[in-house]
Amino acid sequence: MKRTSFLLKFLLGLTLLLLATQTLLLVFFTQRIRQDLQETTLTSLRTSALLLKEWARPELVSLFSGQSSDVLGRVSNRAGYRISLLDAQGALLQDTHLTPGVFRDGGPSPELDQARQTGEGWSSGYSQVMDKPLLTYALAFRDGGPLLGFIRMATPLDGLNQTLDGLFVFFLSFTFSALGIVFFLAWLYSRVFSRGMGTLIRNSGAFARGEAYETVYLERPRELRLLSLALNKLYVQLEERIETVHQQRDELAAILSGMVEAVIVLDNQLLIKTMNPAARRMFPFDRDPIGTSLIEVCRHSSLDEFARLQLTEESASSRTEILLRDLETTLQLQGAALRTEAGRRWGVVLVMIDITQLKRLEAMRRDFVSNVSHELKTPITNILGYVETLTEGAIDNPLKARPFLETIERHAVRLSLIVDDLLILTRLENSPPMEGERRQVNLTELVPAALPIVEEKARVRQVQIETFLPNEPLRTTAYPLLLEQALVNLVDNAVKFSDPGSRVLVTLEVLPIGFEIRVDDEGPGIPANELNRIFERFYRTEKGRSTPGTGLGLAIVKHILNLHRGTVTVESPVPGTRKGTRFVLHLPLTAESALGLGGPEDPE
């Protein structure tokens, strides 16, 4: 459309220009030619008049003196001029084109007036006598004295007009031929041009719609050839760049979606541009968050403030920690402004790491150190106190010294027990058992084999240990020594917290989902609010504190079960009764597949 209108405008302009130049040329040449021809004709009229004057001087003198003389009758007038002889008053005496006696006054004669004054004169005008436009020349005739008359020569100007008409026709036909040629060439050029342009436009349009660019080579015209070559090159480069951009985008998307850290990219209005899956999980939103403000999606003013500072403050700290609205999750937040090459900040990238677990571990580590110190401190203080009392003299009194030494021994044993348990825990945490320690075991044999260690204690406390075992062997793969240790810890606790005369029941069962070893006692039980804490290191219930123990036994059991991909659970009172505690060791059915896959999952 645009191309057509441009062509039309171009052709219209060209036509007007051509017509204007041609008209100007025509006017100029017409005038010039008219002038030249007039001058030439005038010169020839003058020459003829002068010749006539000299050639027929005597006859003319007699004619102008009133005598009759046929001057013109003797003149051979090949040029066909109209020759008139007039007296000094301008009355016509003889005329080549009028019969004598029927002379008429030809109207005003400016040429005669001029000749009367200057000797010669001329005029151009329409002659009614000749019925043509005439150029007239008049020559005053004197014979050395006063003005006797005039010789007047006239010739029609129609030849001149014909010449000019011819010229006009020539110019006109030249103009139209030129216009025709221009129109034809323009049409031809536009056809070739528009066909080539059409192909280029079609291909570019297809490329813009995302289709592959089809290489075009246009031979003619030269401009289109160069354009097609340039476009081919351009699109190849563009395709390569697009490919690179796509690759980079995919790489970035893969990296972002594989990241554990939440990443949010914001523009300078703090509207979300990118949000990786981890960030979407961290801040669930009911619709697509892209284009929404950070505060609307995250609903966290500190986070919004932090992002704003990255954008506006050059010296803003790039790292901070925030607590989410659930008051449990702690995020470590890292931010950086995104800049253009010129250094202008156009956005912010925020990277968030959930450090809740890290914080918990940190707190646990601190608690652990303080617990260990506390647990070790009590026996050591006691030992030192008694040793001091002994050295101050009590040692010399055997009656006093003995109980002191027994107390020292008790505390030393406690210290030793704590250290032993700590060593077991550390070994379980830091260096999982060797492959060689794992083997096929028969649980039906393993369970009773663990009990003799606690049987003596049970006998002293008058507690009855009863076992309920299946008749058939239950085979699995396990670390037998560790499993025995876990069972001993549970049965030892059960005996420890049982009143004399009560029973401890140890049951082994195979269920569809795995093996279960249950240890039930009829002791005081564990308060419900403490049930989930007893597996923590050094944790001892209110009542349990009066009973000897380290508070590490159940933590060791949990670790051992983790190592077997099993679990340990506790119920109090024992289901179906009103007292006692039930501990259950759950072992997966195919312990084979679960074992040897690494260390414990839960460090507690």
Ligand code: ADP
């Ligand atoms: P401890 O060496 O003190 O027994 P454990 O880790 O084995 O340490 O047990 C932690 C605490 O759990 C005990 O101090 C006790 O308060 C409670 N507990 C464990 N087993 C029983 C049980 N069978 N009956 C009552 N309380 C128990």
